[in-house]
Amino acid sequence: MHNLxxxxxxxxxxxxxxxxxxxxxxxxxxxxxxxxxxxxxDLIESYSVTAILAIGLFVVLVTxxxxxxxxxxxxxxxxxxxxxxxxLNLPAPxxxxxxxxxxxxxxxxxxxxxxxxxxxxxxITISTMSVxxxxxxxxxxxxxIYGLPAWWSDSVVLFEWATGPDESVRxxxxxxxxxxxxxxxxxxxxxxxxxRQLYAMGGNPEAARRVGVSISSMQWFAYGYLGLxxxxxxxxxxxxxxxxxxxxxIGSELNVIxxxxxxxxxxxxxxxxxxxxxxxxxxxxxxxxxLNLLGVSPYFFQIIIGVILLASTGIxxxxxxxxxxxxxx
Amino acid sequence: xxAQALSPKPMSSMKATEMTSAESPTERLRSFFYMCRSxxxxxxxxxxxxxxxxxxxxxPGRFATHDTMVSMMFxxxxxxxxxxxxxxxxxxxxFNLAIIATTNMAALLMAWIMVTYVDPTGGNAGxxxxxxxxxxxxxxxxxGAFTGYLVATLNTHPILVTLGTMSIISGFCVWLxxxxxxxxxxxxxxxxxxxxxxxxxxxxxxxxxxxxAVGLLLSRTRFGISVYMVGSNLEATRYSGINTRNVLISIYxxxxxxxxxxxxxxxxxxxxxxxxxxxxxxLITVLAAILGGVxxxxxFGKVSGxxxxxxxxxxxxxxLNLLGVNTQLTQxxxxxxxxxxxxxxxxxxxxxxxxxRRKLAKSTV
Numbered sequence: 001m002h003n004l005x006x007x008x009x010x011x012x013x014x015x016x017x018x019x020x021x022x023x024x025x026x027x028x029x030x031x032x033x034x035x036x037x038x039x040x041x042d043l044i045e046s047y048s049v050t051a052i053l054a055i056g057l058f059v060v061l062v063t064x065x066x067x068x069x070x071x072x073x074x075x076x077x078x079x080x081x082x083x084x085x086x087x088l089n090l091p092a093p094x095x096x097x098x099x100x101x102x103x104x105x106x107x108x109x110x111x112x113x114x115x116x117x118x119x120x121x122x123x124i125t126i127s128t129m130s131v132x133x134x135x136x137x138x139x140x141x142x143x144x145i146y147g148l149p150a151w152w153s154d155s156v157v158l159f160e161w162a163t164g165p166d167e168s169v170r171x172x173x174x175x176x177x178x179x180x181x182x183x184x185x186x187x188x189x190x191x192x193x194x195x196r197q198l199y200a201m202g203g204n205p206e207a208a209r210r211v212g213v214s215i216s217s218m219q220w221f222a223y224g225y226l227g228l229x230x231x232x233x234x235x236x237x238x239x240x241x242x243x244x245x246x247x248x249x250i251g252s253e254l255n256v257i258x259x260x261x262x263x264x265x266x267x268x269x270x271x272x273x274x275x276x277x278x279x280x281x282x283x284x285x286x287x288x289x290x291l292n293l294l295g296v297s298p299y300f301f302q303i304i305i306g307v308i309l310l311a312s313t314g315i316x317x318x319x320x321x322x323x324x325x326x327x328x329x
Numbered sequence: 330x331x332a333q334a335l336s337p338k339p340m341s342s343m344k345a346t347e348m349t350s351a352e353s354p355t356e357r358l359r360s361f362f363y364m365c366r367s368x369x370x371x372x373x374x375x376x377x378x379x380x381x382x383x384x385x386x387x388x389p390g391r392f393a394t395h396d397t398m399v400s401m402m403f404x405x406x407x408x409x410x411x412x413x414x415x416x417x418x419x420x421x422x423x424f425n426l427a428i429i430a431t432t433n434m435a436a437l438l439m440a441w442i443m444v445t446y447v448d449p450t451g452g453n454a455g456x457x458x459x460x461x462x463x464x465x466x467x468x469x470x471x472x473g474a475f476t477g478y479l480v481a482t483l484n485t486h487p488i489l490v491t492l493g494t495m496s497i498i499s500g501f502c503v504w505l506x507x508x509x510x511x512x513x514x515x516x517x518x519x520x521x522x523x524x525x526x527x528x529x530x531x532x533x534x535x536x537x538x539x540x541x542a543v544g545l546l547l548s549r550t551r552f553g554i555s556v557y558m559v560g561s562n563l564e565a566t567r568y569s570g571i572n573t574r575n576v577l578i579s580i581y582x583x584x585x586x587x588x589x590x591x592x593x594x595x596x597x598x599x600x601x602x603x604x605x606x607x608x609x610x611x612l613i614t615v616l617a618a619i620l621g622g623v624x625x626x627x628x629f630g631k632v633s634g635x636x637x638x639x640x641x642x643x644x645x646x647x648x649l650n651l652l653g654v655n656t657q658l659t660q661x662x663x664x665x666x667x668x669x670x671x672x673x674x675x676x677x678x679x680x681x682x683x684x685x686r687r688k689l690a691k692s693t694v
Binding site: 261 | 490498658667
């Protein structure tokens with residue numbers, strides 16, 4: 001127990017938890033609306049899609065790779081599914097399956113190129129991003145699909161309890177899916193041999209290869225899994241807004257990377273945890289929501305993300321250097 | 330998997346002098362191709378020639394004309410200067426995600442000074458424009474130097490550092506302008522964008538000058554060599570007595586100065602400045618550089634390669650545009666070109682096409 005505690009104290013999760021608690025206290029004192037259950041449910045729901053993407057990206061980051069194309073993948077999956085549902089009137093299971101399958105397929109195509117061409121992941125995924133997105137815009141002419149069927153766009157309330165005469169708190173589908181994705185991913189990463197192999201590959205690919213980890217399979221899994229989650233995120237995003245806009249999710253790539261890195265993942269691979277990523281997302285959500293309630297301009301939020309990203313990566317980088325210096329001397 | 334052994338590094342030690350005259354014709358042809366390949370840009374030049382030829386045949390009397398060439402020379406410089414801005418960090422094994430934000434920041438600052446202080450009746454325009462340009466230059470150098478300092482000291486991947494600075498810079502720009510553009514510049518600025526000297530548009534002259542300057546800087550100066558060394562091995566460079574921190578600071582400052590050049594051209598062309606311009610160029614600049622033979626891990630790459638790669642992209646986009654192909658589809662072909670070129674490079678390295686078989690074994694020893 002003592003061991004676990006000291007380990008926790010050193011981890012980035014501990015820093016994040018401390019920072020989050022600090023902000024909760026500050027924002028809770030400054031704005032009375034902040035610490036209401038309703039506000040918290042809204043806050044978490046509004047970040048559920050980003051969280052799913054960040055968790056998927058985290059799996060790729062652990063292997064030492066990177067993916068820029070996931071937002072384009074999510075958009076393609078979403079649009080194809082929306083087309084199946086609204087124009088072809090296909091039944092729900094087929095539509096959902098199509099969305100997930102398209103996402104996985106596009107993710108696997110990234111893996112195929114990265115694995116076969118032995119090329120740098122960032123270059124491949126920038127290329128595929130431009131291909132996926134440009135083809136999507138070409139075939140759709142940038143037109144949105146509005147009339148989504150009711151089973152898709154109606155909000156699903158899984159649990160509801162009254163908090164006041166006219167108020168009630170609702171546990172909606174996006175939150176549940178996000179929690180499920182987080183739990184499943186955490187299980188894969190921490191409790192299965194597959195997860196250990198992914199970490200091993202990120203830590204030292206050559207060493208991992210020599211102990212029998214198949215680098216190819218790991219890449220196929222990581223990019224395919226991110227593709228699958230991107231497909232799910234795309235479906236959920238359409239569920240939340242009730243329409244499919246081809247370029248709605250484009251441009252969020254860098255913010256998702258920021259969220260994953262904030263949660264302790266490294267672009268070098270091999271470190272980080274799902275809980276860290278979730279905490280990173282939570283920090284961003286709390287800040288955005290709190291500043292909103294304080295009446296700070298939403299334009300200002302981006303500056304704060306930048307400062308936090310620099311501060312958190314800076315602290316991690318400097319502490320790594322200090323540790324290395326300490327080891328040498 | 331032997332990724333390292335197969336990595337497509339050309340054997341630069343192979344020189345033309347190693348080819349003896351006692352070879353069969355096919356072997357000599359092989360050697361010639363290999364020599365071309367190890368020289369670097371031949372493949373790209375062949376691609377450029379093929380594309381040019383194809384479009385000339387497909388568009389008789391419309392592609393290979395003076396007008397088309399001039400319009401291409403008007404369009405290329407913005408992406409070109411931004412790609413040069415990305416080149417310095419890439420060569421050093423880094424990345425500068427903040428180039429677009431820096432460009433827009435410089436444009437907004439200069440635009441604001443001009444619009445606020447230029448007397449509408451004329452008179453002081455020249456002085457104010459000069460002051461605005463100077464203010465923009467000083468600001469971008471400070472921003473770039475600070476970015477470089479952070480990259481050197483934070484011990485974090487440059488992607489993350491510049492992601493942070495990008496977020497801060499563009500956040501400030503959007504916050505201060507509320508996302509609105511600033512428009513209405515003096516005549517002298519607008520004329521920059523459409524002037525033609527000696528049959529060649531002024532923006533293209535500026536871009537060519539910048540390319541040559543960057544080329545000379547990289548190949549002929551102490552700083553240029555340090556950039557390549559930092560890209561190959563930062564620690565080794567430090568131990569060889571080079572102040573790597575100052576090199577990194579200079580790299581990101583130089584990158585910012587090129588953004589400033591791009592900002593001036595963009596202001597002149599659009600007659601306005603905004604925090605949201607050119608966002609789609611950010612990752613395309615990386616594609617152009619990699620297409621031009623820059624090693625994404627740093628240490629290798631030439632300006633000439635980048636220049637030809639930019640021409641390739643511009644020929645594709647202008648040609649398809651004249652053919653009536655949708656702009657979106659053109660962008661898809663850029664990404665597709667990149668993937669195909671990488672595949673071809675890989676196949677060449679993998680199966681050793683164009684390699685002189687017998688000579689290789691000796692020269693590697």
